[in-house]
Amino acid sequence: MVATRLVAAYMALSSAATVLAIPLAHRSSTKVNAPEIDRLPSPPSLSRLTETYQDASDTMELPSHISTNDDEPFNLTSPHQSGGQEYIVLFDPDHEEQPEISSVLNKIGLKFSDPDVNHVFHNSRFRGFSGKMKSHCIDALNGMGHVKHVEPVLPVSNQAFRSRPGSTWGLQRISQLNKVSGDTSKMDFTYNFDDAGLLGKGVDIYVLDSGLNIDHQAFGGRAKMGFSKDGPNDLNANSDGSGHGTHAAGIAAGSMVGVASAANVIGVKILGASGSGTSADAVKGLDYVIKQHDQRKKEPGFVGSVASLSWSLPSRSPVVDQIINSAIDAGIHVSVAAGNRGDDACKATPSANGGAGSDGNGGKAVTVGSINPNDVVSDFSNTGQCVDVYAPGEGIISTWIGSDNAVNTLAGTSMACPFVTGLMAYLIARDSRLAQSPALMKETLTSASILKSKLPQGPGSSADLGPLLNNGAWGEASSSSKKVDVTSKINSGTSQRVNITSAAWVPTFVNETESSA
Numbered sequence: 385m386v387a388t389r390l391v392a393a394y395m396a397l398s399s400a401a402t403v404l405a406i407p408l409a410h411r412s413s414t415k416v417n418a419p420e421i422d423r424l425p426s427p428p429s430l431s432r433l434t435e436t437y438q439d440a441s442d443t444m445e446l447p448s449h450i451s452t453n454d455d456e457p458f459n460l461t462s463p464h465q466s467g468g469q470e471y472i473v474l475f476d477p478d479h480e481e482q483p484e485i486s487s488v489l490n491k492i493g494l495k496f497s498d499p500d501v502n503h504v505f506h507n508s509r510f511r512g513f514s515g516k517m518k519s520h521c522i523d524a525l526n527g528m529g530h531v532k533h534v535e536p537v538l539p540v541s542n543q544a545f546r547s548r549p550g551s552t553w554g555l556q557r558i559s560q561l562n563k564v565s566g567d568t569s570k571m572d573f574t575y576n577f578d579d580a581g582l583l584g585k586g587v588d589i590y591v592l593d594s595g596l597n598i599d600h601q602a603f604g605g606r607a608k609m610g611f612s613k614d615g616p617n618d619l620n621a622n623s624d625g626s627g628h629g630t631h632a633a634g635i636a637a638g639s640m641v642g643v644a645s646a647a648n649v650i651g652v653k654i655l656g657a658s659g660s661g662t663s664a665d666a667v668k669g670l671d672y673v674i675k676q677h678d679q680r681k682k683e684p685g686f687v688g689s690v691a692s693l694s695w696s697l698p699s700r701s702p703v704v705d706q707i708i709n710s711a712i713d714a715g716i717h718v719s720v721a722a723g724n725r726g727d728d729a730c731k732a733t734p735s736a737n738g739g740a741g742s743d744g745n746g747g748k749a750v751t752v753g754s755i756n757p758n759d760v761v762s763d764f765s766n767t768g769q770c771v772d773v774y775a776p777g778e779g780i781i782s783t784w785i786g787s788d789n790a791v792n793t794l795a796g797t798s799m800a801c802p803f804v805t806g807l808m809a810y811l812i813a814r815d816s817r818l819a820q821s822p823a824l825m826k827e828t829l830t831s832a833s834i835l836k837s838k839l840p841q842g843p844g845s846s847a848d849l850g851p852l853l854n855n856g857a858w859g860e861a862s863s864s865s866k867k868v869d870v871t872s873k874i875n876s877g878t879s880q881r882v883n884i885t886s887a888a889w890v891p892t893f894v895n896e897t898e899s900s901a
Contacts, residue, residue, distance in 0.1 A: 464492060464498075464500070464521065465518050465520065466500055466516075467500070468517045468521070469518075470502065470514060470516050471517055471534055471536055471537065473488075473513055473514065473525055473531060474511070474512040475510070476531065477510065477532075479529060479532075481530045488513075489501065492521040492524050493521075494515065500515050500516040500517065501513060501514075502516070503515075512533075545578050545857045547574050547575065548576075548577070549573075551640065552568075552573060552776075553566070553779070554776030554780050554803060555573065556574055556575060558643070558775065558803055558853050558855055559854070559857040560857060561854075563758060563759040564757055568757045576857035577810070578855075583644050583813070584646050584809035584813045585687075586646075586647075586687035587644065587648065587689070587808075587812050588650060588677075588687075589633070589636050589644070589648065589805060590673045591636065591649060591651055591692045591694075592652040592691060592695070593624075593651070593652070593694055594629040594630075594653060594656070594659060595618070595623030595625065595626075595651055595653040596608075597621055597624050597630040597785045597790075598621050598649075599621040600634070600783050600788050600790075601639075601788050601789050602642070603634075603637070603783075604639060607633065607650075608648075608651070610651060611672040612651075613653055613654055614653065614656075618653065624785050625656065626655070627786075627792060628798065629653070630784060631792055631798075631799070632694045632782070632798060632802045633649050633651070634784075635782045635802035635805075636690075637806055643803060643807050643810055643855070644805075644810045646813075647806070650676070652669045655695065661695075663704050667703065667704065671707075673711060674710070674711050674716065676689075677711075681715075687813060687816075688715075688809070688819035689715070689717065690717045690805055690812070691716050691718045691719070691805075692801060692805035693719065693801065694721045694796075694801045695734075695798070696734070698732065700731070700732060700736060704733045704734065705734070708720075708733075708737050708749060709749075712748040712822045715821075717808045717825050718748075718750065719752060719802070719808060720750070720752065721735065721751075722752055722753040722800070726765065726766065727766050728766065728768040728770070729767060729771050735770055736751075738752075738771060739751055740769040740770065741769075747770060748822060748823070748826070750808075750825075751772050752773055752797060752801045753766065753773070753800060754776070754796065754799070755774045755776060755800075757776070757778065759852065761774060762795070764796065765800075766797065772830060773804065773851055773852065773853050774851070775803040775852070775853040776799070776803060777796060777797055777799045780793065803853055807853065810855060811825065811828060832854055832855070833853055833854050
């Protein structure tokens with residue numbers, strides 16, 4: 385009888401050794417390699433196996449030649465060492481061998497009653513267990529063909545959103561389900577956000593516009609000029625002669641007024657002080673962005689790239705269209721303004737590169753139309769099948785030129801576009817899978833949006849106007865409670881009293897409506 389058991393034990397050990405020899409490269413599973421520090425060098429001796437082998441007449445689940453006696457388990461590898469990291473082990477439901485859970489535990493020196501076994505999974509869909517194990521157990525499990533996953537336990541966090549009071553109505557609108565109420569000329573609103581991505585930290589936002597007031601306090605040292613159509617001597621805080629680029633950049637990434645308030649901001653000047661430029665300058669700017677993106681990808685700490693295009697050509701430009709799509713193919717996320725003509729966005733570049741595309745085959749860029757605080761599409765906003773999403777575009781407060789703390793209020797799809805720019809950076813920092821997939825980003829933006837039914841129609845189209853931008857926060861936001869009155873001058877020379885939160889850099893308000901894009 386002892387000889388029979390000795391032979392059976394020896395055959396079991398030989399079988400286990402065969403299983404352990406299967407190359408891991410041939411398995412499609414998520415198994416992990418354990419550290420070398422606590423490996424045990426050798427299996428138990430054959431005499432030890434004969435000593436621990438006992439009758440199994442009262443054992444559940446296991447074949448008759450293996451025992452789960454709780455006093456002295458039958459161990460085919462090294463003796464279990466108590467402690468270690470907790471792992472989840474799942475069996476392969478498609479494997480030809482379907483061992484009992486106790487059998488697998490037994491092979492790594494564990495039993496159901498062992499304190500290192502935290503839970504056993506046994507249902508109609510999956511089987512396995514979780515427990516604390518060291519490297520010798522992980523090695524053994526990784527060598528078992530019927531084990532599909534050996535994965536360290538990961539932390540789970542809730543998806544609670546943080547709130548930032550003293551924000552603009554646009555920020556509150558993209559971070560709640562219902563439309564806003566209150567005086568939209570005040571910074572008396574609340575921005576809700578999930579800070580898991582640290583508000584776009586590390587993402588590079590390229591603002592292709594009129595330049596950038598890089599010294600503005602709202603950028604906190606995160607802004608720089610990268611390219612100017614006027615040459616290298618223009619790469620400074622005075623590069624923006626119109627304020628349009630600085631305003632757009634603030635919406636995308638400024639503190640208090642921006643969506644991704646921790647992202648890097650790079651000014652790419654393609655427009656002059658009058659707000660105009662040429663398609664050749666646009667091509668130069670895009671060339672710079674692609675080169676920088678390719679270079680940054682090689683650098684440690686690179687997170688992702690977003691390009692913001694708050695401008696429009698008078699018609700379609702196949703050259704610019706091709707270059708925009710080339711930038712997207714390179715992994716750069718591109719948001720573009722729908723345009724301010726109250727017309728079909730498919731008629732002009734770059735807006736024709738968004739939505740379903742002018743040919744109906746799907747545009748690669750994300751084209752953004754404008755709504756007002758009543759969730760009505762702005763009278764000036766272009767619409768149609770080339771528009772992906774709508775964002776706040778009227779009465780938008782953001783950063784300005786002339787000092788390091790100036791702000792301005794503008795309206796236009798140029799203001800709606802950087803809300804999407806900022807949200808792209810926000811999402812990239814939260815989910816690295818989006819960084820190199822503009823197509824997945826586009827799908828994510830539209831699927832996370834709200835108001836799936838038709839919004840009120842603008843004058844330019846009878847098409848379904850699509851969804852309203854949202855960052856995933858659907859809860860009602862509260863208003864800011866701490867405010868100060870600030871008296872300032874506007875362009876006409878008269879004074880205007882506005883009520884805003886006590887941010888150090890926001891004393892100057894100017895009301896203006898932009899008309900170019």
